[in-house]
Amino acid sequence: MWDIIAVDISGRHRIKGGYYMVCAAAALTISASYIEKVKEIKILPLWLKRAPSLLDIVQLIEDTADQLSFEGTIVAEKGDMYNKPKWVTESMFSRAFKYQESIAERRSIELVHHISLSSRNLLIKELQIEA
Amino acid sequence: MKILAEQKSGNGSKVILVKRTIPNTDPEREEYLFQELRELAKAAGYLPVGELKQTRYPDSKYQLGRGKIEELAELVRSTSAEKVIFYNRLSTNQLFNISEICRCPVIDKFQLILEIFAKRATTHRSKLQVELARLRYEVPRARAVVSLLKKEERAGFMGLGDYEDSYEQDLKKRIARIQSELESAEKDDESLRALRHRKGFSLVSLAGYTNAGKSTLFNAIVNESVEAKDMLFTTLVPLTRALDLGGRKALLTDTVGFIEDLPHWLVDAFKSTLDEIFLSDLILLVVDASEKPEMILQKLSTSHDTLWDRIQGVPIITVLNKVDLVDESELDGIMEQIGYMAPNPVFVSAKKGTGMTALKAEIIKHLPPWCFFSLSLPNSEKGMSILSWLYEEGIVHRVEFGERILVDYEARTEIINRVHALLEPQEI
Numbered sequence: 248m249w250d251i252i253a254v255d256i257s258g259r260h261r262i263k264g265g266y267y268m269v270c271a272a273a274a275l276t277i278s279a280s281y282i283e284k285v286k287e288i289k290i291l292p293l294w295l296k297r298a299p300s301l302l303d304i305v306q307l308i309e310d311t312a313d314q315l316s317f318e319g320t321i322v323a324e325k326g327d328m329y330n331k332p333k334w335v336t337e338s339m340f341s342r343a344f345k346y347q348e349s350i351a352e353r354r355s356i357e358l359v360h361h362i363s364l365s366s367r368n369l370l371i372k373e374l375q376i377e378a
Numbered sequence: 379m380k381i382l383a384e385q386k387s388g389n390g391s392k393v394i395l396v397k398r399t400i401p402n403t404d405p406e407r408e409e410y411l412f413q414e415l416r417e418l419a420k421a422a423g424y425l426p427v428g429e430l431k432q433t434r435y436p437d438s439k440y441q442l443g444r445g446k447i448e449e450l451a452e453l454v455r456s457t458s459a460e461k462v463i464f465y466n467r468l469s470t471n472q473l474f475n476i477s478e479i480c481r482c483p484v485i486d487k488f489q490l491i492l493e494i495f496a497k498r499a500t501t502h503r504s505k506l507q508v509e510l511a512r513l514r515y516e517v518p519r520a521r522a523v524v525s526l527l528k529k530e531e532r533a534g535f536m537g538l539g540d541y542e543d544s545y546e547q548d549l550k551k552r553i554a555r556i557q558s559e560l561e562s563a564e565k566d567d568e569s570l571r572a573l574r575h576r577k578g579f580s581l582v583s584l585a586g587y588t589n590a591g592k593s594t595l596f597n598a599i600v601n602e603s604v605e606a607k608d609m610l611f612t613t614l615v616p617l618t619r620a621l622d623l624g625g626r627k628a629l630l631t632d633t634v635g636f637i638e639d640l641p642h643w644l645v646d647a648f649k650s651t652l653d654e655i656f657l658s659d660l661i662l663l664v665v666d667a668s669e670k671p672e673m674i675l676q677k678l679s680t681s682h683d684t685l686w687d688r689i690q691g692v693p694i695i696t697v698l699n700k701v702d703l704v705d706e707s708e709l710d711g712i713m714e715q716i717g718y719m720a721p722n723p724v725f726v727s728a729k730k731g732t733g734m735t736a737l738k739a740e741i742i743k744h745l746p747p748w749c750f751f752s753l754s755l756p757n758s759e760k761g762m763s764i765l766s767w768l769y770e771e772g773i774v775h776r777v778e779f780g781e782r783i784l785v786d787y788e789a790r791t792e793i794i795n796r797v798h799a800l801l802e803p804q805e806i
Contacts, residue, residue, distance in 0.1 A: 281691070357687075
């Protein structure tokens with residue numbers, strides 16, 4: 248069993264007035280092929296006037312993961328990190344970081360992707376943001 | 379563009395292998411990927427006579443730099459190579475430009491894989507699958523190819539017509555026709571799988587990276603003698619045999635191997651082959667344990683990537699094959715590094731036949747559970763016929779004949795439910 252923090256960001260496309268992104272982070276315990284336990288989930292929205300840089304993305308992920316009361320290796324999709332090689336992104340995080348590999352890690356990313364997407368849709372509707 | 383007979387066999391024709399690498403990548407890994415290209419060329423029957431590598435970002439016109447392409451053309455001339463094979467995916471323009479300079483046919487890794495598949499396709503269905511994959515690959519290129527070749531020329535009467543669309547339309551029509559033919563074959567497969575399930579068989583399939591030793595393991599575990607070679611893509615048509623697990627019946631299927639960067643259109647074209655894996659009750663993921671842990675991880679990652687979204691929670695056993703080539707003291711170290719990617723690991727050597735008992739025990743542990751049941755059947759013709767059916771579908775532990783037939787029985791839940799459905803309430 249391994250403790251991971253799966254993260255995903257929705258909304259990295261331009262809308263009226265800038266970029267409205269929502270990051271979801273889930274503290275999970277996984278085995279090689281299954282999610283064994285979902286311990287905690289947090290989300291964090293971010294408004295940016297300009298296009299997000301890799302550093303913005305790293306900061307957003309770190310801030311969201313900091314809200315969790317569990318430790319674990321941060322797991323993200325390569326596309327979320329602008330397809331940068333692992334050694335580049337690894338060195339930018341203050342905690343352990345890796346790209347998704349195993350079936351369980353891929354399932355975890357799928358889970359947080361749905362969370363970030365649906366929370367962003369809800370926030371856009373509730374806050375009446377023009378998308 | 380049909381795949382010609384001489385192309386099909388590879389025919390020992392001389393080829394030059396080319397790979398472009400982006401800067402700052404792991405040289406060892408790049409060398410491994412190049413080795414994979416050599417193996418693929420060998421599997422297609424080609425004879426590599428030259429190699430060319432360049433580290434740079436892609437050039438939109440030639441993939442490599444202009445100077446390197448001229449070096450390649452010179453190499454083609456001096457070695458009298460008949461074909462150039464690129465590791466990198468080439469756009470239609472790049473294909474056209476490179477072949478203009480080199481004066482010989484140019485293909486990329488995906489076309490090479492297609493050639494191997496075309497060469498090995500023996501059944502009607504696998505031929506259709508190869509044709510479908512090839513057509514799908516061709517469609518986006520069709521329009522561009524025609525316009526590149528006919529830049530100066532107008533088709534039709536007095537040069538006023540235009541046949542670019544019709545070529546593309548023709549391809550699309552052929553794709554639709556093959557798809558419908560394959561769909562009907564898929565339906566047959568589905569009903570066969572359903573029948574096997576009804577019959578009480580559990581379906582187990584072998585999956586894994588190409589050349590992991592799946593066919594050798596298949597031979598060792600079911601005492602069969604299918605072709606197993608130290609070559610990529612030896613198996614293309616799935617083969618199923620009965621597997622005896624101490625009374626429980628299971629069917630083991632040997633399947634086509636995975637490869638890194640296998641494009642989705644190819645996976646889709648081979649859907650009916652890969653469905654054997656996706657729709658089974660248990661997957662044996664075979665890995666070559668004699669390789670370096672980083673390589674094992676890379677191959678496991680490719681396998682997990684192909685499987686994860688399609689298997690719907692089916693249990694996986696990781697079979698670490700070729701342990702005879704590894705020192706026993708190293709196994710713990712390997713497991714420590716690859717553990718997070720290897721569910722339910724079992725060490726075996728298919729060649730030497732070691733670890734087979736442990737593997738079978740692990741298979742039984744992960745198959746869908748059988749229920750243990752005590753039945754009381756009427757001692758009549760109907761009861762006897764049900765009893766003989768029970769013998770076929772599961773394990774009869776004890777039978778006692780008296781006024782009624784008392785049976786201790788083990789089988790899938792579906793079988794038990796069917797017995798109840800067959801008997802009238804007052805007969806149970």
